[in-house]
Amino acid sequence: MGIIKAAKVVFDYLKYSEEGQEPEVNRAIDGVDLDIAEGQFIAILGHNGSGKSTLAKHMNALLVPTEGTLWVDSLDTAEDDDVWKIRQKAGMVFQNPDNQIIGTVVEEDVGFGPENIGVPTDEIWQRVEDALTKTGMISYRKHSPNKLSGGQKQRVAIAGVVAMKPKCIILDEPTAMLDPNGRKEVLAAVRELNEKEGVTVILITHYMEEVILADKVYVMDSGRIVMQGTPREIFSQVDTLKKYRLDVPQVTLLADELKKAGVDIPSGILTIEELVNALCQSN
Amino acid sequence: MLRDITIGQYYPAKSVLHRLDPRVKFVGTLVYIISLFIFNSWIGYLISALFLAVMVKISTVPLKFIVKGLKAIVVLLLISMFFNAIFTPGHVVFQVWIIKITEEGLILAAKIGIRLILLIIGASLMTLTTTPNQLTDGLERLMKPLNKIHVPVHEIAMLMSIALRFIPILMEETDKIMKAQIARGADFESGNLIRKVKNMVPLLVPLFISAFRRANDLAMAMEARCYHGGDGRTQMKPLIYKKRDAAAYAVLALYLAIAIAMRVIGI
Ligand SMILES: Nc1ncnc2c1ncn2[C@@H]1O[C@H](COP(=O)(O)OP(=O)(O)OP(=O)(O)O)[C@@H](O)[C@H]1O
Ligand SMILES: [Mg+2]
Helix, strand or coil: CCCEEEEEEEEEEEECCCCCCCCEEEEEEEEEEEEECCCCEEEEEECCCCCHHHHHHHCCCCCCCCEEEEEECCEECCCHHHHHHHHHHEEEECCCHHHHCCCCCHHHHHHHHHHHCCCCHHHHHHHHHHHHHHCCCHHHCCCCHHHCCHHHHHHHHHHHHHCCCCCEEEEECCCCCCCHHHHHHHHHHHHHHHHHHCCEEEEECCCHHHHCCCCEEEEEECCEEEEEECHHHHHCCHHHHHHCCCCCCHHHHHHHHHHHCCCCCCCCCCCHHHHHHHHHHHC | CHHHCCCCCCCCCCCHHHHCCHHHHHHHHHHHHHHHHHCCCHHHHHHHHHHHHHHHHHHCCCHHHHHHHHHCCHHHHHHHHHHHHHHCCCCEEEEECCEEEEHHHHHHHHHHHHHHHHHHHHHHHHHHHCCHHHHHHHHHHHHHHHHHHCCCHHHHHHHHHHHHHHHHHHHHHHHHHHHHHHHCCCCCCCCCHHHHHHHHHHHHHHHHHHHHHHHHHHHHHHHHCCCCCCCCCCCCCCCCCCHHHHHHHHHHHHHHHHHHHHHHHCC
């Protein structure tokens, strides 16, 4: 069993439309099966409202499935007694950097998680230093988070999760509110954690260049997982992706059009370099 | 304008004052406030002003930064001084219509003004030199005995520290919304009081909505990081008294003793 496994997970929520009326049952997640192996870099794509955030919250026991079961490192998230263990194993980084930093000094914020799980004082200091070094924020340890850039704030948030020594980090559109530079910084930090520390990464994103690096991509639509595979497999199906209202990288789109027009190149081209090579070879 | 409020903001530096135990600073601030009400003479005020000046000097927080925080209370200050000046009976200095300004009133107003200014500077010096986290740790430890009578001490402390952390963020947001609406022709300056209050509505609504959303997000982020109240929680920076804290307590005791002694012998 992988680090995160879901079996037929369904999540219903009640939607109150008008006063006094019976609430309507809406399905945000609809029969999701997942099996994520430890150490992988996973990307989850999907149009707005497709249930990505809802699924992410399940992986951290912030939400519990209405039907079906979700296991984090073999622990059932519906089991009340294991909630804190699960949240320690599967850390979560959210979209808005301002709304997830609790401390008023960078190092105090990073220490917040370890404090909550009862780590002894000396070890907290070690972990904080370690986590800030890994995310490249050690020189800002005494700074106020308010004065950092968006990318730096997100790296502090990541450090806050890293300090809890999780096996898995779930990032829900961590770069959505950042400029291109901030996006690069955050992504580099995440990749380093994945490659050097072997932390499983589950990245929810709208940016295709972030998806290309993933080991595996899941595409969600109306609460279901509708596509899965390597980035190349996914991006070779341009028409299906368009059906799910997803952006396709421009190179991939161009390559696809060229292919349709009869140029002899492989499908699922992801980078400009690849396209150049393919074009050179096709002649 | 809103950014000028420095109460509740932390000014990072490495002074002795910054390194003191927050409990000392909290008790110190309390002692200082009490002393302001014990002192009742110009000499007394001079002593408390000097004491504060020395503390500010030690803190290495630039005076400009502290004075900026006073701007926010100027109105409050003027109002309380004004009412003290006109409602104190005594020797009339001059009279406009039925408003009598008395000598006693003027003196009282000046005293109130001095007290308030010193009080605000004193209190903001505490928050400027103590991170909200330390401050709440300190409060939590000081109030711990109240836990026995079921006061949720840890929760109150956490609540305060979060409020303090979000003050600057909400200020900035207010500023932003204000500017956005001024750019669309909103007017927050002119008109009478009722008009002004009415004009604030389009400012407050988005502010409240965003504050609620933030609170929601933050609660989730805290839960995701295993926050579950004070039980079983350890501390990254546990409070341990050092020698300098004992020295600071001694200075405070001396200061308070002087205040009381002066009051007793009537200077
Ligand atoms: N508790 C709830 N109350 C109301 N609506 C909900 C609730 N939970 C989920 N939803 C709805 O479920 C759907 C899935 O939401 P979710 O936030 O998971 O989407 P998402 O894929 O993360 O979208 P986005 O890209 O905008 O972040 C949305 O239509 C959302 O409005
Ligand atoms: Mg979402």
